[in-house]
Amino acid sequence: MSSHLVNLASPEDRNTIMDMLALPISTLLLLSGLILFLAGYLVPAVLGKRKYPLPPGPPGEFILGHYRKIPFVAAFKQYAQWGKEYKSDVLYFETFGTKWIVLNSLKSAVDLLDKRGSNYSDRPKFILFEEMGWAPTLTWLRWGPKMQQHRKILQPAFSKAQVRQYQDNQERQALICLRSMLDDQANYLGAIRRFAVAIVLNISYGIDVESPNSPWIKIADDAAEAISNSGAPASSIIDRFPATRHLPTWLPFMERLRYARKWKWAIEAITNIPFALAQKEMGEKIDRKCFSHDRLHVYNANAEKGKPNEFTMDDIRGASAAIYIAGNDTTATTVQLFVLYLMQNPDAQAKAQAELDRVVGSDRLPTWNDIPNLPYLNLILQETYRMNPLSPLGIPHASVSDDVYEGMFIPKGTIVYANVWGMHHDESFYSKPFKFWPERYLSKEQGGNGEPYPVGNFGFGRRVCIGRVLAENSLMIVLANMVATLDIRYPKGPNGERTPFDPEWSYIGQAHPLSFPADLIPRSPKAEQLLRAAVGVAR
Numbered sequence: 001m002s003s004h005l006v007n008l009a010s011p012e013d014r015n016t017i018m019d020m021l022a023l024p025i026s027t028l029l030l031l032s033g034l035i036l037f038l039a040g041y042l043v044p045a046v047l048g049k050r051k052y053p054l055p056p057g058p059p060g061e062f063i064l065g066h067y068r069k070i071p072f073v074a075a076f077k078q079y080a081q082w083g084k085e086y087k088s089d090v091l092y093f094e095t096f097g098t099k100w101i102v103l104n105s106l107k108s109a110v111d112l113l114d115k116r117g118s119n120y121s122d123r124p125k126f127i128l129f130e131e132m133g134w135a136p137t138l139t140w141l142r143w144g145p146k147m148q149q150h151r152k153i154l155q156p157a158f159s160k161a162q163v164r165q166y167q168d169n170q171e172r173q174a175l176i177c178l179r180s181m182l183d184d185q186a187n188y189l190g191a192i193r194r195f196a197v198a199i200v201l202n203i204s205y206g207i208d209v210e211s212p213n214s215p216w217i218k219i220a221d222d223a224a225e226a227i228s229n230s231g232a233p234a235s236s237i238i239d240r241f242p243a244t245r246h247l248p249t250w251l252p253f254m255e256r257l258r259y260a261r262k263w264k265w266a267i268e269a270i271t272n273i274p275f276a277l278a279q280k281e282m283g284e285k286i287d288r289k290c291f292s293h294d295r296l297h298v299y300n301a302n303a304e305k306g307k308p309n310e311f312t313m314d315d316i317r318g319a320s321a322a323i324y325i326a327g328n329d330t331t332a333t334t335v336q337l338f339v340l341y342l343m344q345n346p347d348a349q350a351k352a353q354a355e356l357d358r359v360v361g362s363d364r365l366p367t368w369n370d371i372p373n374l375p376y377l378n379l380i381l382q383e384t385y386r387m388n389p390l391s392p393l394g395i396p397h398a399s400v401s402d403d404v405y406e407g408m409f410i411p412k413g414t415i416v417y418a419n420v421w422g423m424h425h426d427e428s429f430y431s432k433p434f435k436f437w438p439e440r441y442l443s444k445e446q447g448g449n450g451e452p453y454p455v456g457n458f459g460f461g462r463r464v465c466i467g468r469v470l471a472e473n474s475l476m477i478v479l480a481n482m483v484a485t486l487d488i489r490y491p492k493g494p495n496g497e498r499t500p501f502d503p504e505w506s507y508i509g510q511a512h513p514l515s516f517p518a519d520l521i522p523r524s525p526k527a528e529q530l531l532r533a534a535v536g537v538a539r
C-alpha cells in the first residue's frame, strides 16, 4: 500500500502549536482538549474504573499529551528506543483524547492483532484522507459490514490459486522492465514503476500500459507522491483533534490540511479516470477480463433484475482503485530495494547468480517453474523485507472494546501501530540487524544463524495485505530475471572508479530510498540476446 508510515506532528505543526494556543480560536481548542483529556483519562482513573494500569511510555505534556514528543521523521526508531527504556513491548501515548499504543515485539503484535483479531481489526478514522477525496477503499475502511464486504469481494481474486492467471503478464512485464533498464539506464526507476503499474492496472481495469510514457504511470506516480508526502495515516492534527478540520486552512498549523486539499486532484484522478473508462467500455459492450468489469457485470445484472446492489457503484470504484493504488508503489519500491542491496552486496549478488546458473543454465531465462528451486533468491527477498519494511509502523489498526493485555489496560478505540521496523531490527532475534546478510536464516550447520524470517511487513490479522501472494510472485520473477541477466554495480566515477555509497532515504511516508544511480550491465552478450529475443517487439 502506498505510504503507510507513522510520523506524528510535522515540524511546522509542532512549532506552531503553541502559536495556536495564543490565537483567539485557541480558547475553544484548549477547552475541547481539556474536556477530552478529562473524559478520556482522568475520569475513568478517578472513578476507579481502571483496575489495570495503562501501558508505560514517556510522560506527555499537559493537554498536548505526546503531540510534540513524537519525531516527524523516523518515529519508529524513537518508539523502539522507548521500548528499551521503558522495558515494555507495549507503549502508550495520548494527545487531545486520541490514544495510541505501539507494539514493539512480534509476540505482542501476534497476541493482539492476530489472536485477538476480532477486537483489533478496526481502523482509526482517517480524516485527512477523507479530505483528500478517497472513495470507499478497503485499506481505510473501519471494521464492520462494509469493510467485510470489500474484503470478501476483493480477496478471492488474490488467492494462491487465482493469482496464477496473472503470471503470464507478470513474466512479460518483468522482461519488458529489464530490457528498458538496459535501454535507458538513467531512467531504470521508470522501468520499475512501469512494471509495477502494468500488473495491477491490468488486473483491476484490463488496461495495458503501452509505453514508458503512459499516462497511467503518471497518474500512479502523482497519487504516490500525494500519499507519501501527506505524512503517516491518522497522524495529522486533524486526525488527532478532528474539530480542527473546520478551522480555516490559512492558519499556520493547518499545513497538512492545506496539502491534502491541494493534492486532492491526484487521488480523484487515480480513483475516477480508469473507472470512468471501465464504465464507458461496459456501455459500449467492450468486455475485458478484469476486476472492475466483473463487478460492473454483477451490478448491471442485479439492476436489470431489479435486485438491490449492496456493493454500490462507489464501492466498485473504491475497490478497483484499492488494487491499482495499494499494489503499484509497494511493489516498485521493493524492486528498487533489490537494485540497491544487490549493488551494495556483490557477494550476495554473486551467490544468487551462481544459483541461477546452476538451476537455469545460460541457454534460457528463468521461468515460473524455476522459482521454487531458487532458495537463495528467496533469502534475498526475505532479507530485503527485513532490512526496510516499507511501512515501518504498519497501517494502524484500532481496538473495538476495552481490553487487558499482560496486566495493562488498553482502552476501547485505541489506535494500534505495529513497529515492524523495531521487530526486524531487534538484536535478540537478528544479529547485526543493520547488515544485509541473507544467510542469517539458514541453520548453523548450513553456515547461517537460524534466525526467523521477518514477519509483519504485509501486516497482521484480519487486515493483512490481500495482495501478498501476487506481490511475491511479481518480486520473484523480476528478481530471478534481473539476477540472471544483469550485473548491478556502483556507477563509475570520472576516473573510472566505482565508489560505494548509501543513497538518501525518506521516512516521511513510506520508508524508501530516494532515487540513486546504478550501473546495469548485461551479464553476457548471450544474456542480453536472450532478454531482447524474449521481449520481442513488445515495448
Ligand code: HEM
Pocket (backbone or CB within 6 Å): 001, 004, 138, 139, 140, 141, 151, 158, 200, 322, 323, 326, 327, 328, 330, 331, 334, 390, 391, 394, 395, 396, 397, 456, 457, 458, 459, 460, 461, 462, 463, 464, 465, 466, 467, 468, 470, 471
Ligand atoms: C511488496 C508489496 C506490498 C507490501 C509490502 C504491502 C503491505 C501492506 C501492509 C503493511 C498492509 C496493512 C496490513 C494491516 O493493516 O495489517 C497492506 C494492506 C493492503 N494491501 Fe498490501 N502490500 C503490498 C502489495 C499489495 C498488492 C500488490 C496489492 C493488490 C491487490 C495490495 C493490496 C492491499 C490492500 C487492499 C490492503 C488493505 C487490507 C485491509 O485493510 O483489510 N497490497 N499491504
